[in-house]
Amino acid sequence: MTITLEQLSKTYEGSNQPVLKDVAVQINDGEFFVIVGPSGCGKSTLLRMIAGLTSISSGRLLINGKVANQMPPKDRNLSMVFQSYALFPFMTVAENVGFGLKSRQLSATEIEHRVDDALAMVSLSELRDRKPKELSGGQRQRVALARAIASEAKICLMDEPLSNLDAQLRAKMRVELKQLQRSLGLTVIYVTHDQVEAMTMADRVLVLNDKKVQQVDTPVNLYQHPQNAFVAQFFGTPQINLLKADVVGHDLIVDSVLRLPLIQMRLNDSKVLVGIRPADIQIKVGPQQANARVVTVSYLGDQSVITAVLNDSQRFRIVADSQLQVAADDLIRIVGVKEFDVFDMNSKELIASQRGDVNDATVAATEF
Numbered sequence: 001m002t003i004t005l006e007q008l009s010k011t012y013e014g015s016n017q018p019v020l021k022d023v024a025v026q027i028n029d030g031e032f033f034v035i036v037g038p039s040g041c042g043k044s045t046l047l048r049m050i051a052g053l054t055s056i057s058s059g060r061l062l063i064n065g066k067v068a069n070q071m072p073p074k075d076r077n078l079s080m081v082f083q084s085y086a087l088f089p090f091m092t093v094a095e096n097v098g099f100g101l102k103s104r105q106l107s108a109t110e111i112e113h114r115v116d117d118a119l120a121m122v123s124l125s126e127l128r129d130r131k132p133k134e135l136s137g138g139q140r141q142r143v144a145l146a147r148a149i150a151s152e153a154k155i156c157l158m159d160e161p162l163s164n165l166d167a168q169l170r171a172k173m174r175v176e177l178k179q180l181q182r183s184l185g186l187t188v189i190y191v192t193h194d195q196v197e198a199m200t201m202a203d204r205v206l207v208l209n210d211k212k213v214q215q216v217d218t219p220v221n222l223y224q225h226p227q228n229a230f231v232a233q234f235f236g237t238p239q240i241n242l243l244k245a246d247v248v249g250h251d252l253i254v255d256s257v258l259r260l261p262l263i264q265m266r267l268n269d270s271k272v273l274v275g276i277r278p279a280d281i282q283i284k285v286g287p288q289q290a291n292a293r294v295v296t297v298s299y300l301g302d303q304s305v306i307t308a309v310l311n312d313s314q315r316f317r318i319v320a321d322s323q324l325q326v327a328a329d330d331l332i333r334i335v336g337v338k339e340f341d342v343f344d345m346n347s348k349e350l351i352a353s354q355r356g357d358v359n360d361a362t363v364a365a366t367e368f
């Protein structure tokens with residue numbers, strides 16, 4: 001089953017502002033496809049348009065190549081799992097799982113089989129006679145999942161299905177969900193605002209912001225080759241540093257104290273944003289030729305996150321080995337920057353990337 005979105009737009013009735021503009025993408029058969037973006041960017045709206053629960057203002061939705069804009073939800077062969085699980089409190093686990101099957105012309109035995117199989121798949125067979133209130137959050141989530149499995153729909157839409165679970169259970173369920181999707185060969189379209197969830201689960205991710213698609217790509221490419229500053233900032237913990245820089249000849253100059261040589265790169269702009277991942281900055285501690293001052297140090301185990309300030313102006317983060325002896329107010333020197341991206345100051349689009357090659361992975365940063 002493939003789903004194709006062609007310039008899908010949505011403006012809610014009574015509003016003159018669209019919430020989504022020209023969303024275009026093809027979702028492939030068997031793909032774990034994640035839609036991610038900040039709160040209110042239109043993720044649920046997009047998912048509901050695919051499900052047929054919200055009307056499409058313009059553009060086309062194709063399911064298996066057939067235009068489905070007006071197709072009733074029940075004919076779309078999709079199942080849906082919500083954040084709230086949407087379980088009926090007065091029904092048992094098994095009844096909840098079988099509920100959707102009752103309206104389809106299936107025999108009682110067929111329904112029973114499907115419910116049994118689905119419950120076994122999510123390891124809930126023992127709890128089949130319990131009511132939802134007698135279950136933990138994770139178990140409720142699995143009932144909702146079993147219901148989607150029992151429907152035998154080949155596409156499953158999920159709207160923040162793990163957000164009500166605690167961090168540990170969420171991590172466990174991510175793995176289970178991914179395994180289940182693979183073994184059943186399901187196409188999953190999964191909405192979340194959590195970048196970690198998107199990165200760990202997705203085959204491909206669609207990043208939404210400001211009504212528009214920012215980038216559709218694999219997790220690795222989103223991190224390593226972001227198309228704009230928004231995507232660069234959305235993925236990665238701690239966040240990428242975005243620093244204002246002047247282009248002076250063959251160099252980028254940040255805050256008059258840090259010079260990044262531009263290798264095989266010519267820039268026409270005079271001011272740009274330079275994106276540097278915190279782990280790509282190499283420092284030395286000590287006042288000699290210092291070009292930055294430490295503000296805070298957060299210990300994370302093997303590594304520490306250092307917040308520092310350049311020339312008492314722009315702040316940036318560094319991920320450093322915890323063995324490094326450094327504390328607030330220490331002076332440091334940036335001695336190298338492994339790689340960086342350059343973004344347009346206004347549009348925030350990527351202009352160029354500088355990557356060290358295998359033999360010379362470090363771009364020397366020069367202090368003044």
Ligand SMILES: Nc1ncnc2c1ncn2[C@@H]1O[C@H](COP(=O)(O)OP(=O)(O)OP(=O)(O)O)[C@@H](O)[C@H]1O
Nearest residue numbers: 012013019037038039040041042043044045046193
């Ligand atoms: N039925 C509706 N009528 C009018 N506006 C709506 C309706 N549903 C959502 N919106 C608006 O559309 C925008 C997108 O909402 P949507 O729920 O799709 O975002 P979201 O990315 O899923 O957000 P969240 O992550 O907070 O759930 C928001 O500004 C919201 O207020």
